[in-house]
Amino acid sequence: MTARQTHMLVADARQQEVITDEQAQYFVENGFLVIRNVLAGEELKLVQADMMKLYEKGMAGVADDPDYMYGKGGKSGGRVLRRIEYVIDKSDPMKALLGHPFILRSVEKLQGHNFIPTWDSMVLKAPDEGIAVDWHRDAAVPEGCTDPRPIFNVDFYLDEADLRTCLWVIPGSNRWSADRARERCARPGFDTSDAIPVPMNPGDVVFHNIEVLHGSPAGDGNPLRRTVYYEFRPGEIEAAFGPHTLEYLSCKQQVLLACIERRKRMAYSAGEKPYEYRPDGAFAVAEPKEPATYRYPHDRYWRRRQTGD
Structure with missing residues (x-):
C-alpha cells in the first residue's frame, strides 16, 4: 500500500488538558485528529x-441479541464478530470512560x-480474520443544516493498529460534496493512493468527522484490534434536525452526568480535574x-x- 505524504498534527493527553486551537483547526479542516x-x-x-x-462472549456466539453484529470472514467465509453496540450499558469502566475530562473538554471546544x-x-477485527471496511462516510450532516460545528466520533484504541488493521483516511474529504464522495467510494478495491494510514497504540484516540472518508483493509495474519466509538453531536443540531427525539437528548444528558460522577469515584481518576457539564438554555x-438505564435503543x-417522516 502507498499513501501520499502529508503532515499529520498529533495531540498528547499527557501534556495538555484539552486540544489546542491549532489542533482544533486541523481537525475542522482535515476531518480527523490523533490524540x-x-x-x-x-x-x-x-x-x-x-x-x-x-469480545469473547460474541466470538462464542450470541443468539437473538441484536447488539452483537457479525460479518463474513474473508478467509474462512464463516460468521465473524465485527461490532458490539451499547458498550456503556454493558461495562462500568466504559461508563467512567464517557466522563473522561480531556475528551469532554475537547468535545466542548469543537x-x-x-x-x-x-x-x-x-x-x-478478529485475529487473522479481519473484515475489510470499504471507503465510506459514517453519515451525512442533516440536509438543510448550516451549523458549521462538526459531528464526530471519538475512537478509543484498545489494541495496536498497524498497517494490517489501521484506519486509513482521506484528509479534507469531510468538506467534499456528496457526489464527489460517492465517486471516490465507488472505486474498485481498497485504493489508498490519496489516503494516509493512521497507526495507533493502545490508549490512543482518533477524533473523526462523520463525513470524512475512511476505511480499513481486511488484514492478513492480523492480531485482534478493538476500537470503541463514542459519537457526539451539538445539541442544537440534534434538536433542529434529529435524528433523535428531544426525549432521547434529555435521557443521554442524564447518562453523561451520571458517568461523570462515576468517574470521580474511580481510583485512577485521582488528581484529575473533573469535567463540568453545564448545558444552558x-x-x-x-x-x-x-x-x-444506560441503553436507549x-x-x-x-x-x-x-413525525411520520
Whole structure:
C-alpha cells in the first residue's frame, strides 16, 4: 500500500488538558485528529479486560441479541464478530470512560457546551480474520443544516493498529460534496493512493468527522484490534434536525452526568480535574438523576416514529 505524504498534527493527553486551537483547526479542516496517551495504566487495563469479556462472549456466539453484529470472514467465509453496540450499558469502566475530562473538554471546544453523547459501540477485527471496511462516510450532516460545528466520533484504541488493521483516511474529504464522495467510494478495491494510514497504540484516540472518508483493509495474519466509538453531536443540531427525539437528548444528558460522577469515584481518576457539564438554555438540566438505564435503543427514539417522516 502507498499513501501520499502529508503532515499529520498529533495531540498528547499527557501534556495538555484539552486540544489546542491549532489542533482544533486541523481537525475542522482535515476531518480527523490523533490524540496519544488518553488511556493508560489501570484505566486502560480495566477497559481492555471488560471489552475482552464482551469480545469473547460474541466470538462464542450470541443468539437473538441484536447488539452483537457479525460479518463474513474473508478467509474462512464463516460468521465473524465485527461490532458490539451499547458498550456503556454493558461495562462500568466504559461508563467512567464517557466522563473522561480531556475528551469532554475537547468535545466542548469543537461543539459547544450543549453537546450530546449519541452512539457507543465497539468495532473490531478478529485475529487473522479481519473484515475489510470499504471507503465510506459514517453519515451525512442533516440536509438543510448550516451549523458549521462538526459531528464526530471519538475512537478509543484498545489494541495496536498497524498497517494490517489501521484506519486509513482521506484528509479534507469531510468538506467534499456528496457526489464527489460517492465517486471516490465507488472505486474498485481498497485504493489508498490519496489516503494516509493512521497507526495507533493502545490508549490512543482518533477524533473523526462523520463525513470524512475512511476505511480499513481486511488484514492478513492480523492480531485482534478493538476500537470503541463514542459519537457526539451539538445539541442544537440534534434538536433542529434529529435524528433523535428531544426525549432521547434529555435521557443521554442524564447518562453523561451520571458517568461523570462515576468517574470521580474511580481510583485512577485521582488528581484529575473533573469535567463540568453545564448545558444552558433549552438544554439546561434541572436536576441530575441516576438514569433508569444506560441503553436507549436508537430505533425507539428516531424522530420519524413521531413525525411520520
